[in-house]
Amino acid sequence: MRIVKTVFKLLGILLLVSVIGTLYVLNRGGAFREIRPHFAGRCDSLPLDGSAEDITVDRERGFAYISYMDRAALIRGEAVQGTIMRIDLNRVPLVPEDALLDRPAHLRTHGLSLYISPEGKRSLFVINHPVNRGTEPELVEVFDEVAPGQFRHRETFRSPLFNSPNDLAAVGPRQFYVANDKVLKGG
Template sequence: MRNVAAMLRRLLLAVAVLVIAVGAWFVWLLNAAGEFRTLTPHFDGTCTAVPIVGAEDLTIDQRTGIAYISSADRWALFAGKPPRGALYAYDLNAPSPQPVNLTPDADPTFSPHGVSLYVAPDGAATLFVINHAQGRHTIEVYDVDRMRLTHRTTLSDPSLLSPNDLVAVSPTQVYVTNDHRYPFGSKMRTVEEYLRRPWANVVMWDGHAFHEAARGIQLANGINHSADGKTIYVVSTIGRAVRVYDRDPASGALTFRREIPLASGGDNVEMDADGSLWIGSHPKLLTLVRYMSRGRPYAPSQILHVVAPDTAPEVREVYLDLGEQISGASVGAVRGKRLLIGAIADAKLLDCTMR
């Protein structure tokens, strides 16, 4: 009888320790995801809604003022239906700009994600687009003539495990973030996310083959480069930081330099004419997860402005909304006083004018 009682006490103690450990982990996770933050909406400017569904990424050609926008209906995709993705042009110079579908003949399964525009010294422009059509991961490459795209080629490789965003450094060279090491739906992907494991990486297409350029990243998301091409910025969503890498232009090799803390789950990153970073961000990551699973009607949206990222970085919050104006903002791109805000699944993007 004594042995049974002793075994029962040990069992109860083990259960208690387990419950405390799980509880502590859950509180830690909520805190790390920003769920305890108090959010105060603000924006010094005005915004107009533009009807483009799932404008997850976009970039502005600073020369022409034309924005190129990636769109896919992710609610339809999650319901097992074709996402009917498209690439749009949006001319900021127009008195009343309207989105123009540049891929009207695309297959209904076309599912564009991250985009990057490379403009050569002679003005020739190339648009690189991640595509998840029919569960495959490819990079579609287009020649750009203002409001027209001509498909040039498709890149694919087993190293494109879970591509999210990309940045081109030449007409034939591009860096790509894999946001996870394990495929969607796998148990290890869940472990990777909720234990915040640094298993994501960056791969590079050098014009001939893909190879790994950086590893050890907690959910590698947005990526961009400095004007001189010698610095690469990678947003770590779960790490809530921008990872800064020195780039060797000759070999393409990346060497980690430093992190810029964001205190938020950053997504895509864009550059302005001054070399500052603009980041669409998710201040409450678990709220975003519930929103994407239809468990919440809204998810907060945040736009961060990182001034002087290479010298003395200062992170400024330019826009914050609880999700009523736009939910789950994933990108902010700037030209002058204009700020375009895109979102993962919302039925619109915002065309804003900053004061």
């Protein structure tokens, strides 16, 4: 009987410590805080035939660039080409327009990044997924601005380190970081 009382006491203490610990973690995580809406702008829906995977904004010029592709058609097995859409944020209504004057023969867009040089020259870096992922190389395409918001294809990068690229950050005219969303094969 004495052992049973001791076991119940220990279980009670363990339960109390667990409850206190859980409440502490929830409190530190903000579970008991009230969040008050504070968005001062407005949000408009932009109907598109495809979907946007990534977006980057040229704040100086007021352009948003969207990595655009009809992913629903891709899932259905249709041949799909992507592009980069430009939205002039200074104009109402918002109208998506193609930002690419030319493109590689195959372009399945994903992550993108805008690089602005110290001289103000702009380049878009875009992840380009192959038709047969896993057997064909993943690519990064670079487009240079030739007129405000209009880009021409300049260069293609490929590397065995592009295992499953998801996003990238351009840091120079030919320099960028790539984030793979899966572990590298074989290492």
